[in-house]
Amino acid sequence: MSTRIFIDGGHGTTGIEIGDRLAGRPELSLIALDEKDRKDAGARRDALNAADIVILCLPDDAAREAVSLIDNDWTRVIDASTAHRVADGWTYGFPELEPGHREALANSRFVANPGCWPTGFLALVRPLVLAGLLPADWPVTVSGASGYSGGGKAMIAEYEGEGSAPSAFRPYGLSLAHKHVPEMTRYSGLTHPPLFAPAVANAYRGMIVEVPMQLRAMPGAPSFADVHAALASAYEGSPIVSVASLEECATITQLPLEQVGATDRLSLFLFGNADGGQARLVAALDNLGKGAAGAAVQNLNILAGLPETAGLRL
Structure with a gap:
């Protein structure tokens, strides 16, 4: 049946x-x-x-x-x-x-x-909280850009309608009271809301979500390897979420908004300067897909x- x-x-x-x-x-x-x-x-x-x-x-x-x-x-x-x-x-x-x-x-x-933004954010942050690498009370920032289809029919019409002249890149949520913040906070396990700085790009679909971290300033100063191991362990065997190896990440010099295309995949990356104790955690997904x-x-x-x-x- x-x-x-x-x-x-x-x-x-x-x-x-x-x-x-x-x-x-x-x-x-x-x-x-x-x-x-x-x-x-x-x-x-x-x-x-x-x-x-x-x-x-x-x-x-x-x-x-x-x-x-x-x-x-x-x-x-x-x-x-x-x-x-x-x-x-x-x-x-x-x-x-x-x-x-x-x-x-x-x-x-x-x-x-x-939500699309919380999906990328939680995929990056929740495993680190669970592993004890990211303290629950740590001040966390998340930013990135999404295709305009994430705004529904009204925003699609704004970008594609007759006489439209939308910008290439437009930050929004400037009041820091975006509707996605409650779910980001609750399901990440963070004590305080993350500082969420989203933007919309002049592209129909696609999404990049980024969480920068000053690893050297965090308790225990977790290493690149520690962070990557936590992510890799969390999604081991997943048919949908992948974590790029550190070797692969080291060869990437740019990441397009349409990294995963019109798919339902979620791809995670760890970039930065291991010696300097700084990291850029990045999630790539399709805002209409995953x-x-x-x-x-x-x-x-x-x-x-x-x-x-x-x-x-x-």
């Missing part, structure tokens, strides 16, 4: 990407609404309650409303919005977060898909007991 799936908001940027990854999979049965029924509360309620797994690709308030329309005790939910990422009763949908987390996800009814749609499909596979990478672009 196939698993019944309903994507609520399937015609948005993330929803379309998810639908593409689920298409042609005989183990899944997609529930679709006619265009006239997409905003009909009764039709949506029926679809939400008929599905084994619902994926919400909606604004936060609409996502909360959708959950309230589910009146059975078995439909499972993956929410790609920000609405439930730090909410009680929801499991954070980053399977690689820490040992045992994948199993917790498999047994969860409500899963909050991570940063959104790919993560949702990975979580769906885990919930449904299917091969974790089924439908993913690797």
Whole structure:
């Protein structure tokens, strides 16, 4: 028997990407609404309650409303919005977060898909906190750039619409109160919020997330080798997350925004000056892949007991 799936908001940027990854999979049965029924509360309620797994690709308030329309005790939910990422009763949908987390996800009814920026940040930082290399109260900074598709239809229209003249590179989140910060703080295990300095680039998709570290100033002065070993151990055997060797990193002189292309991979790098005790930890991902749609499909596979990478672009 196939698993019944309903994507609520399937015609948005993330929803379309998810639908593409689920298409042609005989183990899944997609529930679709006619265009006239997409905003009909009764039709949506029926679809939400008929599905084994619902994926919400909606604004936060609409996502909360959708959950309230589910009146059975078995439909499972993956929410790609920000609405439930730090909410009680929801499991954070980053399977690689820490040992045992994948199993917790498999047994969860409500899963909050991570944000794209937190995915890169947590992949770099969480293993170091767990290994005791990065103190929980250490002041951490994270920066980088994302393709403009991360801003949804409004930002896509801004960059691609008639008469548009967007900048090549634009910092944002200048108030240091970005909506991703709570999940970055909670799931990294840090005591204090990281200083988050994001930017958007004039490219449709792709993402670089960077965490610089003054290793020589940290307690114990962890070495390059210590940091790399913690990352490599955390993702050993992962079909999705890779950690470049120190030898490979030493040969790289630049890293493009589109490093992983339109895939669902997450690639981690360690650059810097080992002798000087400085490091640049970098995560490369597709903001629409492992940063959104790919993560949702990975979580769906885990919930449904299917091969974790089924439908993913690797």
